[in-house]
Amino acid sequence: MPVTIAIYEDNHNLRETISGFLNEYPEYQVVGAYVNGAGAFANTTSLLPDVAIVDIDMPEVDGIECTRQIKMANLSTQIIMHTVFEDDNKLFECLCAGANGYILKSATPDQLLDAINDVVKGGSPMSSVIARKVLDTFKQQSTATNAYNLSQREKEILDLLVKGYSYKMIASHSGIGFETVKTHLKNIYTKLHVTCGREAVAKAIKDRIV
Amino acid sequence: MPVTIAIYEDNHNLRETISGFLNEYPEYQVVGAYVNGAGAFANTTSLLPDVAIVDIDMPEVDGIECTRQIKMANLSTQIIMHTVFEDDNKLFECLCAGANGYILKSATPDQLLDAINDVVKGGSPMSSVIARKVLDTFKQQSTATNAYNLSQREKEILDLLVKGYSYKMIASHSGIGFETVKTHLKNIYTKLHVTCGREAVAKAIKDRIV
């Protein structure tokens, strides 16, 4: 049973080249080739391809929207983004849309085959340069950590506040008095530079304190 | 000028093997080899290695803490995590700690060299399996969307609530009455199945409503 593949690529030559190249192998079968993401949902629903190779820059319905449509139609279709080069902002959008791999158009045919095999086996092929960009977003998220100098008790109470506990509930949960909770929260608000509990909750979550 | 390398690996044989292997090449120079992360900060500060190869599982001071220490001492030291296999929970911790690459101990010497070259060139070498896990956390963050059926106005008010606005401030900001804000928030709390503003804020952020 061959791996079924859908291709979304606006460049006619490239589309035919990839399609023809893959069809030379009995283990791959191109079941669809389209100039953009229009109809991606319907195509995917009816064909259920194992893999979709999606160009990011396409007219009308671009690769990101196309990726969303495909994933909405069939979550198990593995999506390989195909792009001219490592593009920063769109990379992130692709990831959120549900892309499973990222391959450059400058890649060799063999690398394309590797990428296809990778995604069907549950991997996410991408260059180390792209991987670095992905990793950087992680660190970015976790750098702004606890520079607020909260004590252990304060973190605990803030955590309960985020969970929606009232002052009273926090007091009984932590086995301390109501007034103590108030004092702690006053200090917490001061340290976080916020003026109310809701703002503290937002900051706690966004800055990964909890 | 050779690439300077520090090795953190508790297994004596492996440590010596890697060290010896790398030192065979004039373009690489192992400047330190340690059994765990103790003293990583000091080592890094004085040696400023280009690359550190860090085993995740080490006694006393493990690879994650080691990674933090190294990055704290010198941000430009590129860190390659070295592990027996793709470990889920620690992977994420490593990324947050600042790891730049992820290589398996089963990798061939050539692959190790590739990884080293990758990180010094600004890439992040990792297997496609690991890359997939990283990507999955992205999607996880963006999937749980708005199924709460909030109206546009309600979303707007919830957004302001997250920003720390008081009811009064929301009212004047949105140009509506205080009582209207209250009504909206009552409805919002009902729709989100929460009982107070802080809980709503937490839910709004975690479920990416705002």
Place this chain on the structure above:
DNA sequence: AACACCATCCCCCGAAAGGGTGATTTTATA
């Protein structure tokens, strides 16, 4: 026309939040 939904506003009322000031005890650390 009837209905659902949204946005707007009003009143009442008790509970909760939060800000100020001050004090004691425990714990960690220099």
Place this chain on the structure above:
DNA sequence: TATAAAATCACCCTTTCGGGGGATGGTGTT
């Protein structure tokens, strides 16, 4: 052991929340 930091509690006071009603007008759908 002195000292700082953290944790604990108390009292006062005002404002804000949050839940319960109920009401009106607009919009869009059936």
